[in-house]
Amino acid sequence: MSGQDQAAGLRKWADLQRQQRDAEEDPSGVESDEAAPAAAVTAEEAAAHAQEAMAPTIAAAAEPATVTPPRPKRPLVVVGLPHAGAAQVDKVRGRLGQWSALGRQWAGDPQDWEIQVVMADSPSLAALTKERSRWALWISSDAEAFATMYRVLRQLRDHGGPRQLLALHEPHLPRQGLLDNLRDAAAHYLDIELLLLAR
Structure with missing residues (x-):
């Protein structure tokens, strides 16, 4: 067949x-x-x-896969660092990570912050102050810390910077001494409120 x-x-x-x-x-x-x-x-x-x-x-x-959008990042402008750059942003993230590890809810996940390092004498400081509400002062713990931080705060005031900043310092830095003195000087002489972190 x-x-x-x-x-x-x-x-x-x-x-x-x-x-x-x-x-x-x-x-x-x-x-x-x-x-x-x-x-x-x-x-x-x-x-x-x-x-x-x-x-x-x-x-x-x-059909396109349903993707959950990423959480919006919380902007944080930081002054008081010697210069801007990725290494400085990592330092701030590291400090936020320290506070988060201590159980501070406000710090959350350090990756959730959009960190922007700005110089205190930047010409765009006044405009940035109107755009951003969260500001922090990076406080180092060296011997010249008070003079350096006071100079940064004075530049902020002179260039239209924010009137309220979070004091971003090492978790073990005692409040008595540098932190209290800086907060009192900022309030009395510069009309700037420096928010100290609870221990």
Whole structure:
């Protein structure tokens, strides 16, 4: 038997099976007691069935995945560092991480902060003060810290900077001495409120 004759014979057999199945079905929608013999499925029918079965999967793959947007970062402008740059931003993040590790809720995740290091004598300081509400003063703990930080605060006042800043210092730095003196001098002479972190 040639391949063409065999294919024609299979098609004829499949058509007969389909006709027999259609004849046995009850028009009222009730199935007959005898189950119809399973009919062979042609390659075309199999392909059509496979395409129907995969349609939901293909549609789901075509839909864009739902991505939760990243949390907005909290802006923090920091003054008192010797210069701007990635290393300085990392120092601030590290300090926030120290406070967060001590259980300070306000510090949160250091990566959630958008840290901007600004020089106290920047010409854009007044405009930036209107745009940003969170400011911090980086307080070092060296021997010249009081004079350096007071000079930074005075420059802030002279250039239209903020009137309230968070004192960002090492967690172990005692309040008595440098921190209290700097806070009192800022309030009395410069009309700037320096917020000291609770221990």
